[in-house]
Amino acid sequence: MIRLILRHAAIAPLALLAACLSAPAWADGPTLDRGDTAWMLTSTALVLLMTIPGLALFYGGMVRKMNVLATIMQSFAVTCLVTVLWMVIGYSIAFTEGNAFFGGLSRFFLAGMGTTAVNTLAPTIPESVYMCFQMTFAIITPALIAGSFADRMKFSALVWFMSLWLVLVYSPVAHMVWGPGGWLGSSGVLDYAGGTVVHINAGVAGLVCALVLGKRHGYPKVPFPPHNLVLTVIGASLLWVGWFGFNAGSAVAADVRAGMAMASTQIATAAAALAWMFAEWLVKGKPSLLGIASGAVAGLVAVTPASGFVLPSGALVIGIAAGVLCFFASTSLKNALGYDDSLDAFGVHAIGGIIGALLTGVFATMAVTGATDPVGWIDGHAGQVITQIKGIAVTIVYDAIVSLVILWVIDKTLGLRVSEDIEREGLDLGLHGEVVP
Amino acid sequence: MIRLILRHAAIAPLALLAACLSAPAWADGPTLDRGDTAWMLTSTALVLLMTIPGLALFYGGMVRKMNVLATIMQSFAVTCLVTVLWMVIGYSIAFTEGNAFFGGLSRFFLAGMGTTAVNTLAPTIPESVYMCFQMTFAIITPALIAGSFADRMKFSALVWFMSLWLVLVYSPVAHMVWGPGGWLGSSGVLDYAGGTVVHINAGVAGLVCALVLGKRHGYPKVPFPPHNLVLTVIGASLLWVGWFGFNAGSAVAADVRAGMAMASTQIATAAAALAWMFAEWLVKGKPSLLGIASGAVAGLVAVTPASGFVLPSGALVIGIAAGVLCFFASTSLKNALGYDDSLDAFGVHAIGGIIGALLTGVFATMAVTGATDPVGWIDGHAGQVITQIKGIAVTIVYDAIVSLVILWVIDKTLGLRVSEDIEREGLDLGLHGEVVP
Amino acid sequence: MIRLILRHAAIAPLALLAACLSAPAWADGPTLDRGDTAWMLTSTALVLLMTIPGLALFYGGMVRKMNVLATIMQSFAVTCLVTVLWMVIGYSIAFTEGNAFFGGLSRFFLAGMGTTAVNTLAPTIPESVYMCFQMTFAIITPALIAGSFADRMKFSALVWFMSLWLVLVYSPVAHMVWGPGGWLGSSGVLDYAGGTVVHINAGVAGLVCALVLGKRHGYPKVPFPPHNLVLTVIGASLLWVGWFGFNAGSAVAADVRAGMAMASTQIATAAAALAWMFAEWLVKGKPSLLGIASGAVAGLVAVTPASGFVLPSGALVIGIAAGVLCFFASTSLKNALGYDDSLDAFGVHAIGGIIGALLTGVFATMAVTGATDPVGWIDGHAGQVITQIKGIAVTIVYDAIVSLVILWVIDKTLGLRVSEDIEREGLDLGLHGEVVP
Amino acid sequence: MKLVMAIIKPFKLDEVREALTALGVQGLTVTEARGFGRQKGHTEIYRGAEYAVNFVPKIKLEIAVSNDLVERVVDTILKTAATGRIGDGKIFVFDMMQAVRIRTGDRNEEAL
Amino acid sequence: MKLVMAIIKPFKLDEVREALTALGVQGLTVTEARGFGRQKGHTEIYRGAEYAVNFVPKIKLEIAVSNDLVERVVDTILKTAATGRIGDGKIFVFDMMQAVRIRTGDRNEEAL
């Protein structure tokens, strides 16, 4: 979503002023706009579609058949858990006034979120819609982590880990970057739709999980081929389509900025998909469907922080960089370092997120934001790249430490991994008593 | 969709007034709002998505492989049949002026539904959009029934049953609850998006079908395990996402009420999914994917009548109640009574719908509707619960009797059930000449 | 999308005038409408959904299992290729000022498409949104062609063919019909959402491909049964849902015209699906799922050029005609003539498109367009049918010749077909090194 | 020892297995198969193209038994798998030279 | 009686079945199998990880025949299933002690 700070500094006051002047006299109150509301209701549906069934299928197709239901269950259960936790406390921590690190408790159990409530971060839509929209971001982020420890985590451990992570990592980081008075946002870090908050955050937590849980039995000697790439491509496609809600929805309005974000998203995604595909074709001899789909996701990830800040040409460069670099991260780098990030939560989301966050510092421009001062390096403001590095570094360090602590506690109490028998016979049967015959 | 009566009594006059005052001078006519229209076009697409492919997959994944195409065919064919019948006569019966039970024939073959037509139930959008939106409700309702008689009904019998049921049951019930001058709506029954009209209606008809058609051969001795829960979860996920169009779309506007309906929907659904999952974990020892997905659908069903009337906290309670009670209805109750409601059309939709309709009477509140008089029990108006019971009872009785008559006539003429051979070899091949190898 | 010429001649000036008068003072500039923008952002997402995963699955389910990934890869790769080419040059050729056949280069690499850009063809939304919306049309059209040569084209040949075809055929034809000053549009050819530009264009190119590449080994003696009609129906359903963005989105506004287009689309689709189903039931003895789904697609195709021009009753007739005639084209006609149009790109898209384009000339009416002069034959203007024939003929001839040349060049250089071994062992493994086990 | 191979209709599997267990058979192995014989296949139609499927789904059972059990096993299958309609299947009996239980290395009758 | 087991390339199935029918064979049973032998498998690549698949899809035919037909059945398979390329498969012949038709209880030659 939009960094309000910057928006304020530039186009927003005008918009607000205009909104006040035009003052359509709806019963909703003077500032709500039904076009914006229509788009944000739609965006919320689109972003939910990304997790269920999008991500569930993207991941589900990549595991072996005996684990497909358990993998899908992870996304589905996270969706439900986060919804309730977000209502209870997450939204309040992330998006209400508090200090530079945490919000307050004014929206505990959504208290006071009645028909007249509006969050100043989204002045033209009902707060209920903004809360739901943000909820879908809070849902997909922990769900992404699960790609790193596929095939081996206990379901009970997952329930605890995801719940704690949402409250202790996601919500505070969202507050720091996007929340009112958040530390990183105030420092000028640019993150349009979640390069740091969502992707680096999820990818780094994923790496920590992969390292703490250890490799799957037999990895890397035994191969773990995807059991059904049709599911994976359905998932990748729904991620792509839903991402319009993610990025263009982060304008929190049906305006020009949303349009630019949509165009950037589409272009970077296609460019990254082709870049990965051609890189693989060159290096491995064949262009693969898993490759082009993975490239598309890498592009979506990388353009996320940049989408409402860059021109289409900038998006093209970001896409190509993400496609090529994530290809190497998910193949050569992973093999060289030897960790078992099973479905490349780190290789795609953390690496793609870092590329995107850095290049946002390069390509963000007044031509899109409407700011009067230079924004990114391309405008002559090289310092923005440094600011971006700060945002990346803080997210990585905070996330890694807290994730490690949570995992450690669960490991010492419940235990993190399933038994070797369940790992061999399949999580579907072992954890959930179901199979796909 | 919204009960206009109540709306009139409360927030609507204001809105209408405001709409007139602000009078945007579009060529569309003075009262149309493009934000509302955008959201209702989108909602229509979302609700269609619920039936095809949503419900088709939700049901298709639960049957045995040899019946998957026939099951999907049911949803698809119902979509086509109802579309044409709705255009011919259904919409006119349900949503035009008539008496307390049936509408008139003024929109027979959609006569007069040109570019200037507006239905007073949806004053800010073109009537063509309202007709399409309502059509998607008319589509999913009969399609839901098919879950109860999976694996055994003749396709020709289904075509006749669904057509007659739409005209003789769905359209009149929709008129009674939502239509202009409809009996139940005027009596104060609250049904925001279709707890009675859609879910109780479909679920009860389903039970009647299950009883009249009888059990599948071998039931319950022979097990009928779902052949592919991946399909079922894709279906459940699309139902969930599409349900935003169903519930938030029932505001017929992109306004605060739509936002509150969306929030309630999301919260109740997640709560019900978790409630079913934990109940199953406790009782059966393992949390299952089919369980959490069934719980989500139960929650969606239960929050349907309540969505635009209750606060998030009310939605949370509704969700938990629906998850736990539908779990018992679809497992213990069904087994105890011994009917073969194959995919739990009754256990989830009728039971969930009843829970929702009752709790709407409890949790509906002025805080959401903007009414000046107390709405539900929580506002101090306990009588609303009685009114709700009346709505439930009338729907059940009317529906059960007419469904029974329709089934009886078809049974005596065409016959309802496929031959035992087709039942054993699979409906896909026997009825449609196709298989999934 | 709407033919602006006609729109200008009728309702548009009023709308523009009104828009100017009401002049909402958004910061976006005086003419942008957030309701329209919301709907067009949504429509863009819906139309993308049609290709990935919609068309990918529709086609993927119909081929044999060993080719499913390669078939899906075609849709996915075309999506990526066209996105980049559209950004580079396609949009500029199609939708900027130039001559009667080609646009100019003013939007080369989307130069100048900043935050204030508006295309006069879509005056109430940001140009970035219009460009993205049109991009999704440019994506699906070449992707449709691939149905005709399933199971046998080299991937490298496909990359070249699709890229050249987009630039040399699609973009100019789009300009001629829809572009500013385009020849066919100026001559009065009516094509609301792409009967000629998309469907006849894709279908005819498909036939040329099928003829040039030749039959699959063994065709028609060896049967090629679809490996998974579940995928095909998911695809057909997503095509249907997404088509609301295609047709109602072609109003480029959330207005009455969009509503009428949505209603026509829904009705024609259902009618065509039933018509195909009943025709098959009569002729072959069983109604099939592939049949009803194919009929739905035929109806969607046929109503495409007509959607914003006809009344619901006209749509009903168009649907029935398309269902019956495409059924015969894809079965009897294809068998009689002996070409191997594997997935009926010609039989459904070209034939359906031609039926739709002709009947648009018959049923287009002032009652929907708001024009003051008669529009179609039904209004008394029989000459419109002649004009429609001209549009069809020009598209067919231009498309066939240029497609033939492109294929000839690729055949002489790269070669078009895979080796017989790869054809037998499967394209998934042979071209992409992947399989669905 | 003998190996009894039976080709039966899929929906008879559970019944046959239960009857054999009652008889004292301790184990068996099952494979999905397709059969061609007197029983006709079916016709599928896809976009008007008719496609004759000559093979019918069958289940193949393989049961290693000691010599004295063979006849009773054959009779039991004969009784439980028969429906009297074409396509009920066949029973074939083969001589078996050796049997080994992998877990223990037990040989022959011990291994069954 | 003998049981002829043939392992062939999948795309040869229909041709072989037709040839055998022409010869008078009344029935046979087919199973999907995977073969390992001189014919190489293939390599799949997923996110850069190469994965050697050593097994090749094959079809296993089992045909119970009377003694006098055996040689002609073997020859027919040999002729129709051969492509001359590595991996064409094998034919194995076994002695069969008993055959029973489940539907009728017919024994031996009668049962085939």
Add this chain to the structure above:
Amino acid sequence: MKLVMAIIKPFKLDEVREALTALGVQGLTVTEARGFGRQKGHTEIYRGAEYAVNFVPKIKLEIAVSNDLVERVVDTILKTAATGRIGDGKIFVFDMMQAVRIRTGDRNEEAL
């Protein structure tokens, strides 16, 4: 010649195949099977209905070998396929009368 049929746990397939190759076995054929025996199946639960699955996934190997290799083949399988837990499977040995290589028409030992 003999045909060795082994029923093993699926995850042991690669290990067994490698050991047999090391021994000089040139080919074998594999089929997916389901086994019933001392090893218990499992219970699945769908909407509260418990569903006992009595069959356990197994892999069936068929290896045609010359007489002198038989014992070593059996021993090798015995060693590599064993885990010591119930359900490790069985090895059955049959006499084989003829073997033919389809590609060349080679007979018997030549054909293996």
